[in-house]
Amino acid sequence: MSVLVTRLILAMLIFPISVGLWVAMMSAFFYSHDPTIITSTLTWFVEYTFIATYWLFLWRKTVRWTPERVKLTWLVTGASIFCGAIASAFIETARLAPPGLGTLAGGAVVPILWVFGTVLAWKETSEERLERLKTYGTDAVCCPTCGYNMTGLREARCPECGGQFTIDELLTAQHEREQELEQS
Numbered sequence: 001m002s003v004l005v006t007r008l009i010l011a012m013l014i015f016p017i018s019v020g021l022w023v024a025m026m027s028a029f030f031y032s033h034d035p036t037i038i039t040s041t042l043t044w045f046v047e048y049t050f051i052a053t054y055w056l057f058l059w060r061k062t063v064r065w066t067p068e069r070v071k072l073t074w075l076v077t078g079a080s081i082f083c084g085a086i087a088s089a090f091i092e093t094a095r096l097a098p099p100g101l102g103t104l105a106g107g108a109v110v111p112i113l114w115v116f117g118t119v120l121a122w123k124e125t126s127e128e129r130l131e132r133l134k135t136y137g138t139d140a141v142c143c144p145t146c147g148y149n150m151t152g153l154r155e156a157r158c159p160e161c162g163g164q165f166t167i168d169e170l171l172t173a174q175h176e177r178e179q180e181l182e183q184s
Ligand SMILES: [Zn+2]
Pocket: 143, 144, 145, 146, 147, 148, 158, 159, 160, 161, 162, 163
């Protein structure tokens, strides 16, 4: 299995694993003693730390960490927490759900928004892509999947993302890159 496929499978698993972790923590608290504000806050704290660590470790090497992107990541983090707090406050005060359920729903909003926000914030912009293509030039052989410079490698397998290619696939990718650079 290539590194990229592994990453994608792990990325898809983040939500079921997180829900499982949360249910396990909540039931542990529920059976030991009544869930209090401290235990539920602790549950969310562990849950958020887990999700953030998991997601960062999964993608940090593929993200280009410019100062703007770091700032944007903090902004996404703050905005997600803010939206979650607003959602729980709204559901609780408007009594849209039984007491406590609003806090639960709002709490779940935070990681969902955060994960989607980071996907957008960490995505390579078209300017960055073009810049990357320019630095490599048209002499370089780059991985069609992740853009890693594969020049000088003895096999058509990308060490960065694990993608395997045929020689003609690499040539086609190089030709497309040439055209893209000519158009810019
Ligand atoms: Zn690659």
